[in-house]
Amino acid sequence: MERSRGVKPHAVVVPSVGQGHINGAMLLSRSLATIGFDVSFVYFSTYYGKLREINRLVLPDPDLRGRIHVQVLEDAFEPGDFEKLIFTSPAMKENLFDFILGEQRKSVRRPTCLISDIFAPWTLEVAQRACIPRIEFSTSNAMFYVFITNLVHLYSEGIFPEKGSPTKWRTENPLMLNHIRGLPPFSSEIMPQELRFNDASHPFVKFFNEVESCSKYSERLLIHSLTDLEPNAFKALEVQGIKAYGVGPLPNPTNKPSSEQAECISWLDSQSDHSVIYVAFGSLATLSVEEMQEVAMGLEGSGCPFLWVIVNDPQTQEELPQMLPEGFLERTKDRALIIRWAPQLEVLSHRAIGGFLSHCGWNSTLESLGKGVPMLCCPLRAEQRLNCHYICEEWSAGLEMMRTDTGGLEKDFVETGVRALLHGDQGLKARENAQRILRLIEQCHKEGGKSAASLQRFYDDMRALCSMSEGD
Structure with a gap:
């Protein structure tokens, strides 16, 4: 149910590259707007143009466009650099910071938090400069997040990189990972090969290490999953002291087909x-x-x-x-x-x-x-x-x-x-x-459902933070 009394919390939502990440971030934005948030949904110019070109641009429904404001910011990439957007450019940081600063100068709609895809770790610096909390959002499952947050440990202990051939789909004696707090042992074969067989200097591994490092400085974690689907993974997050909310599967409206x-x-x-x-x-x-x-x-x-x-x-x-x-x-x-x-x-x-x-x-x-x-x-x-x-x-x-x-x-x-x-x-x-x-x-977003309750707790947290800011 939407809350209408008092000043609404304002979330700046920054997705990562890829249709799945953008779709997930917009689904989260829809749910946040429905329960009372104002939302600024940030596209960067290169993938905004790319998605518009292939008719895969995600925009809010007409009834939510007054609550979800799409903001397109320049990223200074050339059109051929689309795949590089998983990393960042100086322009992305500066333009996002300038946008937040401009919103902070307004008497209303001052940003309460920056909700960032976990694969946009560069937003941490922006949030810290703007003095607002960075909230992580994972469009994947909780188990993968647990794995990411233990990746540095797996490399420092010499468990990764694995021996063997990365071209093999299955191995006779798969490596069992029993080094992650809160999780029972599991085969490394279910994890990405790029993280299993490359050494720590590989750009892909370094990027994931940056993701893990930034996670330590984020205030909350929203996961597009349901605690009842992944009880072990959510328990492991709790054991590791990570304040995680399972908010999925987020409601996904159907549209009139072409x-x-x-x-x-x-x-x-x-x-x-x-x-x-x-x-x-x-x-x-x-x-x-x-x-x-x-x-x-x-x-x-x-x-x-x-x-x-x-x-x-x-x-x-x-x-x-x-x-x-x-x-x-x-x-x-x-x-x-x-x-x-x-x-x-x-x-x-x-x-x-x-x-x-x-x-x-x-x-x-x-x-x-x-x-x-x-x-x-x-x-x-x-x-x-x-x-x-x-x-x-x-x-x-x-x-x-x-x-x-x-x-x-x-x-x-x-x-x-x-x-x-x-x-x-x-x-x-x-x-x-x-x-x-x-x-x-079907039960998770009904009244009293676990995902609905998680979203409400997050709203209450941000609403309290918003009230404190207004009192300053």
Whole structure:
């Protein structure tokens, strides 16, 4: 329920690069605005232009635009430097500081806090200069945050970098990590290879060490997860003295689909209940042409209807016929729909969807299980193997697709996995468990739910801080 009395707390929200990070930050902004915050949502110019160009710009709904103010700041990067935005430029720091300073000079809407994606550690310096608390926001799960905050220890103790080959998908004797307070031992294989096999001087490892270092100076941690899904990880955060709030899965409104998207819903309307496998590998996880062809042949061999989202890769600009096996589109036209984009929530909500073949990005994981849809897991990068571990081993809400020794995709693995998920006993059990998680998620933002309570506690904390500032 929105609080209307007194001065509202004002949060400046800074996402990191990547569609999932930006979407998560906007979902948080929506929830904060709904309970009474004023929100300034900061885009930087390079990714603002990039996202607008590919029609993936996240903006607040019309009814929230008076409470969520989108601010575009210059970052001084060249257009080709888009990928470098995970780091920073001097202009980003100065322009964000100047924006906050300008807001502080106003009699109303003075910023109460800076809410920063954990992968924007450079915002700590800005928050300290502006004398406002930095609140961390993780768009991933709690377990990955625990791992990040122990990374320096793993390197200092000589546990990382690991011995062995980083090209191996599985090892016969995986390294068991039993060095993290509050967590039971777990295999290092579920963590990103870039953090397991590179030495401490590698830029990727140094960046994560900076993330860990900045976490020590942040006032609160908001995690896009639910404590009941990750009890061990949230307990470990508590043991380590980190004040963490599980605020997820954040409510995600559905929008009226475009004409292309409406076509996909109409196509689903013509399919039988739980008969279709939905295939999508996220906005960043593009497959090679060879991998695409293996997936295509596996889907064809499964004999199951499928809805496949193939995101346009601006680097190749290849057309679908060149990316797929010869004759594939013609052979599968009676039981397949292949499109460039889909309204994922609406698709996952549809009665025809029987499973989701996914890269296991955290947002996609929450969206799938939030609709009770079991998953066929094909993790590709980042923390996706950890998400896969949760889905298949901890929650038994999906099946992990087999891979080659080097993690490659083969048509037989795809075919077997799709059939098992849609028609096998394991798939039926996964659906039952996905439905159980759906019921858990449905409760979390209702009155008295744990995520709703966490958001309210955060509001109360910031409201008290706001009142203290007004009294100064």
